Amino acid sequence: MITRIGHAVSAAPGSPLARLGRTAAVGAIVAALGACTTLPDDGEKLASGGFYFDVADAATPGEPHDPIEGVNRAIFSFNLFLDDILIRPVTVVYRAVVPDPAKQGIHNFLVNLDMPVTAVNALLQGKPERAGAALGRFVTNTVAGIGGIVDVAAAAGAEPFREDFGQTLAVYGAGPGPYLVLPVLGPSNVRDTTGRVVDIFLDPFSLAAFYSRDMRNFGYARAVTGGIDARHQIFDVFDDLRETSVDFYAALRSLYNQRREAEIRDGAPVNQEMDYFRDDPFREMDGEADENPTQPPPVTTAVPGAVKPVASLGWRGWDAKAPSMMLGEYSLAGAPSSASSLTEAADDSLVAVDYFEPFYEERGDDDLALGTTADSSEGTSPSPSLLDAPERAALGGAPAAEVQVAGIPTARQAYRLSSE
């Protein structure tokens, strides 16, 4: 269950959700202190002391972090142009010429080729049973399904699935990072682009291309056929969406992000409380609104035994000081197996998580001013800060919980925020 911090920021201020989000957002900011020099041109911006933080970042399904939107849109236009003049026409011919069973066979064959790299990634994600299933599929279909052309496994009830290194990185706690549109290949992000490159080295078939000319040609054929098959698979949907969407670029960006989130969860249901209703105006009007800053949201002590994973930190941008962060955000993916991540108390208050204590220390007491810009960009929010004053006062500086990602103590500690 991966739920992100950033997006919760724009929850109706004052709702428990918003409180959760705001508290969490402060955690993200604190963690990002000094680490982020990203200057997003949209989304909520938090600025303080020359640093900019994008809180409505990255990880929000459908509200992606897209700091280079201009460049992305240009590449996107190019891709559409390429689609118009080449990819779509070729696909139209493919659809017309190749009989349906053959198209299905080609699709099955391509999916089957992905099974080994899926198995490797499942293993890397610590999911041996999934790795076994992928391998089992591969062997079954390759042997009994004539090299993978017939999907025997699916007929037996084992549906195909895919694990790639982008997902593996996500399971390790990396967030998506900035959204990217790759030339020809289309929607991606920093994490998934990295994953694509790594997958070349994890996939036995593409690895073999380094050693054999035949395999190299096979690799090209696979790439081209894969492209046409992919375009064929989404043919109607793509055309419909292009025609009817209000903003096709934004639609694809949102779809891509949501789809990847779903894949990372292996299809498990999303925890909608965090992200989905954050912008629900009804919630604000329900009477639990934020006109009431004098009443502090209850703050409870974290009880390590009673924690449940609720949130992850967002992308915190490019950091010269910590190049190792370039892969993307360091998120607190509350994978189902993880014992704890952020602590959500019964009253929805949340402890913030600090991965990078030194940055936090560096920032000193400026952190609480960070909320201002974000909230005022909401236009109507009366709340001057991410945290209400009493909420601030109530927060201490003590470490609250050990943080684990997928059972591995990845992050250091969850901290209560300090007003000092």
Add this chain to the structure above:
Amino acid sequence: MMTAAATPARRLTGMLGALALMLAVAMPQAQAASADESVAFVREIVEEGIPSLTDESLPLEERKAELRRLVDHTFDVERVGQLVLGRYWRQATDEERTRFLELLEEYVVALYASRFDRLAGTDIEITGHDEREGRTLVRTAVSRQGASPAEVVWQVEQVGDRLAVTDLLIEGVSLVVTQRSEFGSVIERGGGQIQALLDRLEELVERERQRRAS
């Protein structure tokens, strides 16, 4: 044809809808519907509503009328409008809200009117449900011949005194989240003006109308 969206009756509905909305906004949310009712609601849609849309034996006009009936019955434009406009709903003036809801309904009907044939040959089966804070998520498996089934989750809420579908999640992709992202993008690119979105919606609705006319 489906130009009913622009008739005075339709506009009146829009106005009434907006009025109902203002009343709804002033009141705390109604109590949640029971999960069973929500499941039954979705069952009615998938077992009666959708099959009648794709029934080849019915004349096209009748099927289109059926579509409008189904949209009116299942879709709460006010509620969905708020969800998809998100934080911009709060910034919108009353006129903008009214106009937005009108356009949204026209947009949705126009969108589906020309495409419901795509539903032909699909088989929808209810597989379970979850309850979430007064909302019920009804899970269905939508299968087409030859393809592996897709999971479609229907979010059902009590809106006012009735049940309504307020989102569809297709394989983990929420229509509301997608739409909100699109709408937000158009507004932002239009300098934060909701009018930018209204113009764009008008353009699309008009284009659909002409497409159907030709």
